[in-house]
Amino acid sequence: MSDEDLDAAYGILVRLYPNMAEKLEAQRDEDPEKFKKTLERSFPRIRFLVQLQKRDPDMFELRMQDISLDQQTKQLVKQMREARKADDKKLYKEYYEQLETKVAEQFDVRQQIRAMEIEALKKKLEELEQSLDDRDDDRKDLIEQRINELAGPEW
Known part of the structure; x- marks a missing residue:
């Protein structure tokens, strides 16, 4: 991981897991190499996000929203369980309504x-179809080129 990727990964970590980032910040100052190894080893998902951020910033932002909403829904479910355990129906209902909102938001993001x-698949398919058409147009030349590769040029 380059230093640039490392900085990007840390920025993503701060957005997704601020508590964990805080703990790693001390390690970053004390032992930068250990920090780098910890980040590389522990966060393959972040590596994917770093690459996505470079390749497709819009998709990156949607993925970040999806991850954030997923974390929020898990937290709300935990709070709902605690409210149920405490037999607090009012609080449970509040959390349930918040969960409905977050799940709907996450559904929209995933859509x-x-x-x-x-x-992206349509674009790739168009490119492949164009390549196929181009190869059909160049059929004779491509066959001759391949024969020359295999047998050498004619006398």
Whole structure:
């Protein structure tokens, strides 16, 4: 991981897991090499996000929203369980309503992700179809080129 990637990974870590980032910050100052190894070893998902951030910033932001919403829904479910355990129906209902909102938001984000993935696949399919058409147009030349590669040029 380059220093640039390392900084990007740390920035993502701060956004997703601020508590963990705080703990790693001390390690970053004390032992930068250990910090780098910890980050590389412990966060393959972050490596994917670093690459995505460079390649497709819009998709990166949607993925970050999805991860954040997933964390929020898990926290709300935990709070709902605690409210149920405490037999606090009012608090449970509040958490439930918040959960409904967050799950709906996450659904919408995931739909946007899928729509973007479909568009990327359509674009890739168009490129492949164009390549196929181009190869059909160049069929004779490509066959002759391959024969020359295999047998050498004619006399």
